[in-house]
Amino acid sequence: MNYPFWDIPYLGSGWVIGIIAIFHVMISQFAVGGGLYLPLAERKALREGRTDWLQELVGYSKFFLVLTGVFGTVSGVGIWFAIGLTHPEATSTLIHNFVFGWAIEWVFFMVELSTAAVYYYTWNRVDSKLHLAVGWVYAGASVCTLIIINGILTFMLTPGNTWLSVAGTGNEASKFWNAFFNPTYWPSLLLRTCVCCSLAGIWALISASRIDGATLPGLKSSLVKWSVKWLVPSFVAMPFLFVWYLFMVPESQRALLTLGVDTIGSGTFSMVTRIALIIVITSATIIGVAYYLAYRNPVDFNTAHAVAILLLALMATGAGEYSREMLRKPFVIGRWMYSNGVRVPYAKKIDNDPQGYLAHSNWVWNGADTSYSRGEAIFRGECGSCHTLNGYRPLASLLAGRDHANIESFITMLHEYKPDSPYHRFMPPMVGSKSDVADLANYLNAKVNPSTANGSKAIQTAQR
Amino acid sequence: MTTKSITSNVYDWVDERLGLSELAAFARHKTVPSHAQSFWYYWGGISLFLFLVQCFTGVLLLVYYRPGAEAYESVRQITFVMNFGWLIRSAHSWSANLMMFAVLVHMFSVYFMKAYRKPREFGWLSGMALLGLASVFGFSGYLLPMDELSYFATKVGLQIPVAIPWIGPAIATMLRGGPEVTEFTVQRFFALHVVVLPALFLPLLGFHLWLVQKHGNALPPSEEAKPESQRKSIPFMPSFLRKDLAMWIISLNVLALLASVFPWALGKQYDSLAPAPAGIHPEWYFMSPFEMLKLLGMIKWLQGESGEIAGILLFTLGIVLWILIPFYDKNKESGRRARVAHYFGLVAIFALLATTVVGYWTIR
Numbered sequence: 031m032n033y034p035f036w037d038i039p040y041l042g043s044g045w046v047i048g049i050i051a052i053f054h055v056m057i058s059q060f061a062v063g064g065g066l067y068l069p070l071a072e073r074k075a076l077r078e079g080r081t082d083w084l085q086e087l088v089g090y091s092k093f094f095l096v097l098t099g100v101f102g103t104v105s106g107v108g109i110w111f112a113i114g115l116t117h118p119e120a121t122s123t124l125i126h127n128f129v130f131g132w133a134i135e136w137v138f139f140m141v142e143l144s145t146a147a148v149y150y151y152t153w154n155r156v157d158s159k160l161h162l163a164v165g166w167v168y169a170g171a172s173v174c175t176l177i178i179i180n181g182i183l184t185f186m187l188t189p190g191n192t193w194l195s196v197a198g199t200g201n202e203a204s205k206f207w208n209a210f211f212n213p214t215y216w217p218s219l220l221l222r223t224c225v226c227c228s229l230a231g232i233w234a235l236i237s238a239s240r241i242d243g244a245t246l247p248g249l250k251s252s253l254v255k256w257s258v259k260w261l262v263p264s265f266v267a268m269p270f271l272f273v274w275y276l277f278m279v280p281e282s283q284r285a286l287l288t289l290g291v292d293t294i295g296s297g298t299f300s301m302v303t304r305i306a307l308i309i310v311i312t313s314a315t316i317i318g319v320a321y322y323l324a325y326r327n328p329v330d331f332n333t334a335h336a337v338a339i340l341l342l343a344l345m346a347t348g349a350g351e352y353s354r355e356m357l358r359k360p361f362v363i364g365r366w367m368y369s370n371g372v373r374v375p376y377a378k379k380i381d382n383d384p385q386g387y388l389a390h391s392n393w394v395w396n397g398a399d400t401s402y403s404r405g406e407a408i409f410r411g412e413c414g415s416c417h418t419l420n421g422y423r424p425l426a427s428l429l430a431g432r433d434h435a436n437i438e439s440f441i442t443m444l445h446e447y448k449p450d451s452p453y454h455r456f457m458p459p460m461v462g463s464k465s466d467v468a469d470l471a472n473y474l475n476a477k478v479n480p481s482t483a484n485g486s487k488a489i490q491t492a493q494r
Numbered sequence: 495m496t497t498k499s500i501t502s503n504v505y506d507w508v509d510e511r512l513g514l515s516e517l518a519a520f521a522r523h524k525t526v527p528s529h530a531q532s533f534w535y536y537w538g539g540i541s542l543f544l545f546l547v548q549c550f551t552g553v554l555l556l557v558y559y560r561p562g563a564e565a566y567e568s569v570r571q572i573t574f575v576m577n578f579g580w581l582i583r584s585a586h587s588w589s590a591n592l593m594m595f596a597v598l599v600h601m602f603s604v605y606f607m608k609a610y611r612k613p614r615e616f617g618w619l620s621g622m623a624l625l626g627l628a629s630v631f632g633f634s635g636y637l638l639p640m641d642e643l644s645y646f647a648t649k650v651g652l653q654i655p656v657a658i659p660w661i662g663p664a665i666a667t668m669l670r671g672g673p674e675v676t677e678f679t680v681q682r683f684f685a686l687h688v689v690v691l692p693a694l695f696l697p698l699l700g701f702h703l704w705l706v707q708k709h710g711n712a713l714p715p716s717e718e719a720k721p722e723s724q725r726k727s728i729p730f731m732p733s734f735l736r737k738d739l740a741m742w743i744i745s746l747n748v749l750a751l752l753a754s755v756f757p758w759a760l761g762k763q764y765d766s767l768a769p770a771p772a773g774i775h776p777e778w779y780f781m782s783p784f785e786m787l788k789l790l791g792m793i794k795w796l797q798g799e800s801g802e803i804a805g806i807l808l809f810t811l812g813i814v815l816w817i818l819i820p821f822y823d824k825n826k827e828s829g830r831r832a833r834v835a836h837y838f839g840l841v842a843i844f845a846l847l848a849t850t851v852v853g854y855w856t857i858r
Binding site: 291295301304312318319338342345 | 575743
């Protein structure tokens with residue numbers, strides 16, 4: 031399409047974003063939750079005159095500053111690089127809509143970073159009221175970053191009918207607010223706020239678990255117990271918020287979650303159900319461990335327990351983000367752009383163009399204009415966002431056992447994209463002309479059945 | 495009457511007849527040693543937990559599984575038609591594999607802590623018997639889906655008893671229900687897997703657990719060397735139990751993760767006329783003995799039929815020595831014998847790991 035394709039063998043481009051994003055989400059949501067935790071804990075300590083708490087909070091805020099200020103920011107910028115390279119088409123759409131949203135968010139980032147530093151370095155150096163105020167400024171700024179990014183993230187899943195009615199007209203930004211406050215905005219915002227609070231509690235438990243319970247039982251048990259309470263809102267509200275969230279997702283996409291209830295048959299596609307189960311078990315375990323090991327026995331609560339909770343939270347977060355991404359299939363921007371970057375209304379246009387798919391790809395190198403090399407370019411453009419040849423979701427093994435004709439008829443099925451096709455729900459159509467289908471089949475056949483002699487012959491001779 | 499008084503009345507009624515408070519008082523006094531090697535105490539409990547998971551999922555699978563000619567079709571339905579059937583089957587297979595792993599860790603930790611010494615010889619012996627039964631559980635359960643892999647792996651696996659002199663072929667024929675692996679074999683393995691083995695395993699497990707209860711946790715030699723006053727212990731109720739349960743929860747999470755992300759696959763239906771697919775190999779916990787027998791067969795003076803017998807004998811000798819270790823390294827005064835036993839253990843671990851690696855390395 032309009033941008034070059036970044037080919038990442040084995041891993042696939044999706045996981046480049048995935049790995050950075052899961053790491054980032056874990057830290058950035060802590061940055062929001064921890065931003066609320068610190069001033070609230072400080073306020074409680076000041077009101078109750080607990081100097082031992084204040085000393086702990088100094089150490090905790092240093093850890094907070096380093097983790098969010100270094101790893102959070104680096105991974106956040108990393109996401110920018112990653113999405114720009116792996117999915118430029120979708121990134122472009124987002125920028126065209128939300129450039130002001132992002133500009134405002136950067137203002138809050140600046141406020142966040144500076145106040146986090148000021149907060150840590152002014153412990154015991156400025157008046158305690160002023161210090162607390164700095165904490166509140168930080169909390170406000172970090173909540174604002176969540177408020178903004180949540181609009182953009184949820185837009186990708188559910189852009190909403192109003193925005194879709196202007197999509198492709200060049201006036202998309204005129205419906206900024208509709209796109210921003212889209213159908214899943216509120217449930218998602220509340221869900222993420224709950225997650226933020228839980229993460230604040232969980233990271234605080236790590237810090238509190240390191241207090242020696244034998245010498246400071248009072249301090250340890252009060253901090254551990256207070257930190258566990260940060261997990262309560264999530265576990266009361268999350269199931270309801272989750273149902274609300276799913277209710278706002280279009281029925282056809284929600285149905286993806288039920289794919290894996292009765293089968294492992296369609297492999298990767300039933301994966302979303304299986305991954306979703308992990309959220310349930312890990313969340314339940316976090317409640318159990320937090321209640322029995324931390325809340326009921328705060329003095330014995332050790333760092334290994336706390337790290338176990340953190341790892342479980344990482345698994346739950348990872349599983350949650352993965353499911354959210356999978357739920358969006360077959361789109362990258364709901365009902366507007368397929369996951370391979372083809373805009374929904376353009377699919378038919380390209381199909382009917384005798385010049386085929388590659389005529390619409392501005393960056394394809396046509397040095398060797400053989401069926402094989404055209405097939406390779408089509409593979410990268412149309413399949414490469416989700417598949418690799420030999421690594422993640424490998425076509426070499428997914429298509430194994432099929433001969434040339436069989437591969438071609440499979441691609442033809444994806445090309446025709448009939449509503450009753452089993453792949454209709456989670457894969458975009460294969461767009462392009464009849465000869466594009468033949469080229470792609472040639473290329474894939476050469477990769478899947480490299481030993482068949484006529485396979486390699488066919489790719490050299492077939493011409494447009 | 496308040497709820498509280500009703501509860502206490504019910505408790506009293508039951509207590510009078512079953513003696514619950516004696517049990518509770520006993521549990522309160524029970525302690526578990528606490529030291530640097532305490533971590534290894536949890537592996538028996540983890541094995542037990544995974545066994546319980548298998549009982550539970552096994553019963554659920556039993557509801558839909560049909561042995562005999564329909565075996566494959568019923569497993570296909572469980573995996574691809576029943577709601578969450580795949581999850582139950584995956585959990586069953588994964589917990590079986592995890593249990594074998596936990597049991598092996600448990601065995602070696604007992605070995606190196608010298609927990610088989612007086613008065614715990616029966617604990618060691620019953621544990622070895624449980625391990626033997628568990629591997630027969632694994633072997634018989636593996637065939638039940640009757641897909642290509644399980645069919646051929648069983649066919650190859652049953653070649654091992656054939657090598658036993660005199661009675662070997664008869665044993666293999668009896669297990670197979672004929673000269674070939676057929677639907678009669680799966681019927682027999684099914685009976686073995688769900689009736690015979692549990693009937694042997696459960697009482698033996700009860701005996702094993704009773705012994706653990708009777709003798710308590712063994713101290714490793716490094717702790718035994720310390721004077722009584724320097725040894726630490728924690729109460730079983732609730733401290734150790736809580737940690738034990740935390741381990742169970744961790745195991746459950748690991749199991750859930752594996753079972754849902756890597757669901758147990760089902761191959762093509764077996765076809766006795768088809769050639770064996772490439773890369774047929776025993777399950778990982780049989781890889782080492784399988785490879786050891788293969789390697790012994792390669793030694794020059796062990797070749798031929800008599801060599802096969804000699805190989806099996808040598809292998810059996812190793813296992814017998816392993817089982818009889820409590821009668822060699824008897825107590826803390828063992829001295830030189832204790833060191834020999836220690837090195838024997840290290841050699842065993844090395845041999846297990848090395849042959850397993852070689853086995854996987856040489857799969858064709």
